[in-house]
Amino acid sequence: MISVASLRSKRLGARWFHRDPATIARALLGCALVHGDRAAMIVETEAYLGPEDLASHARFGPTSRTSVMFGPGGVSYVYLCYGMHQMFNIVAGRDGEPGAVLVRAAAPLVGLDPDPGTLRGPGKLTKAMKIGRAQDRVPLIDDALFVARHARPRAIAVGPRIGVDYARDWAARPLRFWIEGHASVSKVR
């Protein structure tokens, strides 16, 4: 029986996130994202690297919005996109190594509509999980917002990131990860 209480005991520590974004993005698949009394299994992620990555918010260097990406991993980064959708990211890497992982889709576990489409897509995910700007820059060693070990995916697929065609050659890099065949993944190859 899955519960928020049982997930809390399997929480990932800050150091777990002190690796490169692509490694974290892959390792997050199958983990549980918990906010308050809601929990969902992460099924799709994207890695965003440092200033060299033309798709990453870090490409302009640290700014008022993105400086959190340049700090230590294990901290949330939430921003508004297209004026209406919140995007939930987890900072990855050690202090001074910029990068983050966008959580693009998840499957309902606790306290959510069980329809697999409920958290399919980054904007829908934050809406369903009630994650917003109040959850920006929160260290995930938090009683209300954290990530926990949960399941180990059977097969993982890799491909180009979504919606970053402006990033020239970086748009084609294989930095999107998803659980092969899972019904809650936002788009298929």
Added chain:
DNA sequence: GCGGGGATTAACT
């Protein structure tokens, strides 16, 4: 200050 664009979504034709 001002102007432009975006890590999206749903509802169109």
Added chain:
DNA sequence: GTTAATCCCCGCG
């Protein structure tokens, strides 16, 4: 395939 909704942030002056 196309488009509207909607607003904060960034770059420039």
